[in-house]
Amino acid sequence: MLGIAASTSRIAKDAGVAEGTLFVYFASKDELLSQLYLDLKTDLRITLTAGYPSRANVEDRFRHLWIRLIEWRAKNPEKREAMRQLAVYEKITEAKRRAEDETCTDIQGMIEQDLRSGALREQPVAFLARLMEGLADMVFEMTAKDGGRLDEYSRLGWEALWGAISPR
Amino acid sequence: MLGIAASTSRIAKDAGVAEGTLFVYFASKDELLSQLYLDLKTDLRITLTAGYPSRANVEDRFRHLWIRLIEWRAKNPEKREAMRQLAVYEKITEAKRRAEDETCTDIQGMIEQDLRSGALREQPVAFLARLMEGLADMVFEMTAKDGGRLDEYSRLGWEALWGAISPR
Amino acid sequence: MLGIAASTSRIAKDAGVAEGTLFVYFASKDELLSQLYLDLKTDLRITLTAGYPSRANVEDRFRHLWIRLIEWRAKNPEKREAMRQLAVYEKITEAKRRAEDETCTDIQGMIEQDLRSGALREQPVAFLARLMEGLADMVFEMTAKDGGRLDEYSRLGWEALWGAISPR
Amino acid sequence: MLGIAASTSRIAKDAGVAEGTLFVYFASKDELLSQLYLDLKTDLRITLTAGYPSRANVEDRFRHLWIRLIEWRAKNPEKREAMRQLAVYEKITEAKRRAEDETCTDIQGMIEQDLRSGALREQPVAFLARLMEGLADMVFEMTAKDGGRLDEYSRLGWEALWGAISPR
């Protein structure tokens, strides 16, 4: 497992190194988890950004981000689970702040124009970013409960997202 | 702290009882946490339901729920933090299922009519409930970061929520 | 279970009294166990003594004791198990000493004459008593392993016993 | 103490290692106790076997085993006490089975011929092995009570043993 619960010995074994080696590179387990969190976030950001249709209209551009986000989670359930656990782990606050800064900077560049032009409801970028995450969470939770139908819930999530961020 | 991370000895001390006393009432720590989760959820549900304006239009009725939800969290930050941690704790699944059932049944009664009449976008009740929760999370996270301005973010959250659940 | 491992709460429940009541009658668990040990030993001694054929020859008299002993164990496996556990429990030494005194006094009366007349090999009564116990243990262990055949092993045990205590 | 009653922290302290170190080598306390039991049994078997006079007559050969057994116990009272406690501990059954198999295989080789030739009364090897053990127990118990005189009781024990296993 990639989560907090994994012991350092387990992590070391999975990584194919000795237990002590971990502490050559990370001063503590929390530092290791911080780095893991940052890596996961970077991995996700790269995925979202790749092939971003800069020239499309705002709805299509957001739909692109949404679809990529759903795909990434569908393909990397264990990474998502790890992120979910790390997100509520208090001892890596600094890493979370940095990760959010980076995510926001990324998205900021993509939508600055839209916010100014009124194509999106006025709102903080961080709020918008979290909204996407939260809705994606829901999509997968609902899917897990029903035992399938990801497409259906993905569409539902998109509608909620677009309704929430677009102007009336 | 009221969260998972708290050791039994810490919980006992906070509760003003001996460590062993905990296990007189709960067979295990997980059972204790399950009960805590159910209690917190019930506490919240009662708050939301109190004074519900059954006769108002759907938007006003939802705004009531939203405002109550924000108020509850503002007044009980430690309860909210506990719920957040418990929500990602896997060993109390059964308790979570029951809690959700109860929440959904509650809300179901309130909005069944609206879903049928088209006053709300068609969507699972569970989805809608989680959406409210998720948005409330965001409101407080943003507030915490900015160091205040709850009113502002509460309004922003409400707009996103209403945009997400009402028909276009 | 009647053994040491049983908790006081379990013992109390089995006895149909409240947990606290135990300590009205016994100052501590060890005292309770001591009394249990003495009671078990007395129970056994009574069984052995009942119907003792005082007038028979020494071999028949011992065979009587042996058969009774085997029967008691066969009928009361849980009592025997309790005694076995108590026998290696260090904190009830005093009770064990007393129990042995009583057992020996009993047997002493039965065989004093035989030891003096040379009908039995010269040996301490305690030794002889323990020999019977030890051989009975063996009989049941072997039987348990083989899954039956108590008669067979009982006969084997008797032969060993008689060989061990009778003069050459 | 080397027995079951000893806590892991006590065992660790006696062994001169940290508490955690114990669990590097043994998955659980029961595994530790199992290994301890096997080691003790092996230690004893080696002692008994060393210098066994294969060519002597059956009585002398058995007397050799008996004397060695008494000597081992006299020299290693704490080992004997540990074995006595472990013998009634149910959670190491597998270890006990293996230990007995090994002991019996050992003795079997020594006396197979004698059983067949009628130089020994017909009986299971396990029975015979336990008989020796039980008698040795008695010898030491009696000695402990009287405060000495091991020689005297050892002789008495031997006579009982030989009477019990040799043909009439």
Added chain:
DNA sequence: CATGAATGAGCATTCATTCAT
């Protein structure tokens, strides 16, 4: 006397971290 809720010392076990090699 009888009760049983409350206690807290004690237990086996885990695991992040250290350090001699």
Added chain:
DNA sequence: CATGAATGAATGCTCATTCAT
């Protein structure tokens, strides 16, 4: 730098014992 054996503080849990009712 890399290793992995050793560490010991911390954890969830048990249970003999106490004591107010």
